[in-house]
Amino acid sequence: MHSQNQSLLAALYACVNACxxxxxxxxxxxxxKMMARCIQLDRDCADICDLTARFVARGSEHAQHLLRECAEICKACGDECAQHTHMQHCQECADACRRCEEACRAGLQG
Incomplete structure (x- = not known):
């Protein structure tokens, strides 16, 4: 497997775990109740990262579509988690989401 794909997969799975x-x-x-949006985005982000990783791993022609969506959801989740500065788990999640967003954008062709 190409090293770029390995680093992308590592970022995707790290984001799944953090979310x-x-x-x-x-x-x-x-x-x-105050954490409802965070929880919803965490779940969405974990699911899209997991699905994207599977498409990337199998070399699917549709991986590019998912990488775009994944980057968008990772950004939204990271932005939400970053607002909860007093919660370590949210800060760690925000960091993982930002790294994953960057990896997804780097994985986009053209």
């Missing part, structure tokens, strides 16, 4: 952890941690917060 899943963040969503679970948000569900343990005292004010879960």
């Amino acid at each position: 899943e952890h963040c969503a679970s941690a948000c569900l343990q917060e005292d004010d879960v």
